[in-house]
Every structure is written in C-alpha cells, then in structure tokens.
Amino acid sequence: MHVEGDRDVCVGAGMCVLTAPDVFDQDDDGIVKVLHEQPDAGEEDVVRQAATLCPSGAVKLLS
Numbered sequence: 001m002h003v004e005g006d007r008d009v010c011v012g013a014g015m016c017v018l019t020a021p022d023v024f025d026q027d028d029d030g031i032v033k034v035l036h037e038q039p040d041a042g043e044e045d046v047v048r049q050a051a052t053l054c055p056s057g058a059v060k061l062l063s
C-alpha cells in the first residue's frame, strides 16, 4: 500500500491523525502530512479507515 495526502484538498479536519496517528500528522496550519507513505501491513486497516473517514477525500490509497 502507498498512501498520499492531497494537501490541496485537505480541510484540516484531523480525522486521519485521530485514526492512524503513526501514519498521519498535521502541519501548523492543520494540513495533512503523511509520515509513512508505505505503512506496515499491520497499519493498513486503520489507514483504510482514515481514508474512509476523511471528509475531503484527501487521503489517497494506491496499491
């Protein structure tokens, strides 16, 4: 799995960070930063959940 955070569409809701704090962070403006673009297999479920919960569709999952 490869994870991207589209900083142009992120609205800073923070759901990704709450759901998968080891993979996502937010900068000082609240915009998403991806800490691990290739998360461990054990993190994939929470990353998928974060993508589902993100209100702006900024979390993109590529296989």
Ligand code: SF4
Pocket (backbone or CB within 6 Å): 005, 009, 010, 011, 012, 013, 014, 015, 016, 017, 026, 030, 031, 032, 053, 054, 055, 056, 057, 058, 059
């Ligand atoms: S959940 Fe989506 S909109 Fe909210 S900070 Fe994360 S990427 Fe941005």
